[in-house]
Amino acid sequence: MIGNFTYCNPTRLHFGEGALQSLPQELAQYGNRVLLCYGGGSIKKNGIYQQVIEILENSGKTVIEDPGVMPNPTVEKLYEGSRLARENQVDLILAVGGGSVCDYAKAVSVSAYCEEDPWEKYYLRMEDVSCKIIPVGCVLTMVGTGSEMNGGAVITNHAQKRKIGHVFGDKVFPKFSILDPTFTYTLPQYQMVAGFYDILNHITEQYFSGEDDSTSDYIAEGLMRSLIHSSRIAVKTPTDYEARSNIMWTATWALNTLIAQGKSTDWMVHMLGQSVGAYTDATHGMTLAAVSLPYYRYICPYGLAKFRRFAVNVWGVDPNGKTDEAIAQEGLACMESWMKEIGLVMNLTDLGVTEEMLEGIADGTFVMEGGYKVLTREEILQILRESL
Ligand code: NZQ
Numbered sequence: 001m002i003g004n005f006t007y008c009n010p011t012r013l014h015f016g017e018g019a020l021q022s023l024p025q026e027l028a029q030y031g032n033r034v035l036l037c038y039g040g041g042s043i044k045k046n047g048i049y050q051q052v053i054e055i056l057e058n059s060g061k062t063v064i065e066d067p068g069v070m071p072n073p074t075v076e077k078l079y080e081g082s083r084l085a086r087e088n089q090v091d092l093i094l095a096v097g098g099g100s101v102c103d104y105a106k107a108v109s110v111s112a113y114c115e116e117d118p119w120e121k122y123y124l125r126m127e128d129v130s131c132k133i134i135p136v137g138c139v140l141t142m143v144g145t146g147s148e149m150n151g152g153a154v155i156t157n158h159a160q161k162r163k164i165g166h167v168f169g170d171k172v173f174p175k176f177s178i179l180d181p182t183f184t185y186t187l188p189q190y191q192m193v194a195g196f197y198d199i200l201n202h203i204t205e206q207y208f209s210g211e212d213d214s215t216s217d218y219i220a221e222g223l224m225r226s227l228i229h230s231s232r233i234a235v236k237t238p239t240d241y242e243a244r245s246n247i248m249w250t251a252t253w254a255l256n257t258l259i260a261q262g263k264s265t266d267w268m269v270h271m272l273g274q275s276v277g278a279y280t281d282a283t284h285g286m287t288l289a290a291v292s293l294p295y296y297r298y299i300c301p302y303g304l305a306k307f308r309r310f311a312v313n314v315w316g317v318d319p320n321g322k323t324d325e326a327i328a329q330e331g332l333a334c335m336e337s338w339m340k341e342i343g344l345v346m347n348l349t350d351l352g353v354t355e356e357m358l359e360g361i362a363d364g365t366f367v368m369e370g371g372y373k374v375l376t377r378e379e380i381l382q383i384l385r386e387s388l
């Protein structure tokens, strides 16, 4: 069954090799002053910066640069960018980078004219936007988060040891996003595969919930099969366009809100991973990989039918002559083999987590109620201990 919903995704996508050629037509729709946000320098090394700057100059834009957006963008950086955007009265924020830069741009877009502390308003109190929103456009260079076509913006507050995502509404989605799979070729292997796991986990977070026969779950299975197939090619040949383009498109659909429509969703792996991120500043996809198997093995009995279906429909497990439990466990074992094969971090110790941090990480883990089991604090601690 599909429950009732209203669906709108307002982001216009330009996809494929050479998609940056669409940037001038997008820029033409906005005023002159553009805040150009980017990360720690990868776009200068691989030449994307130069291409973007030339287009901005040829379009007659005044560019205000906002470099140095770090992976897992911080609240201090958000304050700095918001000031820059407001003081320069920018008409558009152009994010060139991965999920961190796209998320940051969205957070700045709603914070520049916010009259309160945006961390408190959006992240601690989870309130809606009540001020002017600056439009955002994205040129994506790292695949995984889906930030290019959603309203999510995750910010980290190291002083408070909290990493929190706010899912903003339609008005905060990027107005446009440019996705050229060749822009992702220069990603280090570690980042590339972390992104692959982020994609898979976005899908499983929305798949492992509900008991109904849902179209969304069939779409999710197709997306996961495509990702698993293409990821195996991409780790061997990172410049395989077919694989990288399939993965880029899968990542967008994994978290552009489509497969969540009409059903409940889980998101507990992300809640655990974000709390780990607040303590370690580790790469997002790796934090998810490190806690996933203990979590899924723990909740498997509570959602056995879906875990059985996952094993058969996604991993091709032969169900003949086996119990449902055995089939479900075999599916998770296949997922574990794939995770090791592509080179993911498989435990929290390798991310710098120590036994002493676990209580704090558990305290920083938001408990969601849409999955197969609402976890207690003790269960969260047990899963974290098993993830060490
Ligand atoms: O900073 P630079 O120098 O650009 O280097 C980046 C960064 O170090 C590098 N990189 C990106 N594109 C590259 C490249 N290096 C070489 N060539 C390229 N083409 O990759 C590193 C990681 O980039 P980052 O943007 O941090 O990665 P990702 O896209 O995984 O974004 C992670 C952030 O997104 C949040 C995460 O929590 C984290 O803060 N998320 C956002 C979501 C959303 N908006 O819906 C959902 C996700 O679950 C996630 O929570």
Ligand code: ZN
Pocket (backbone or CB within 6 Å): 145, 198, 202, 270, 284
């Ligand atoms: Zn994620």
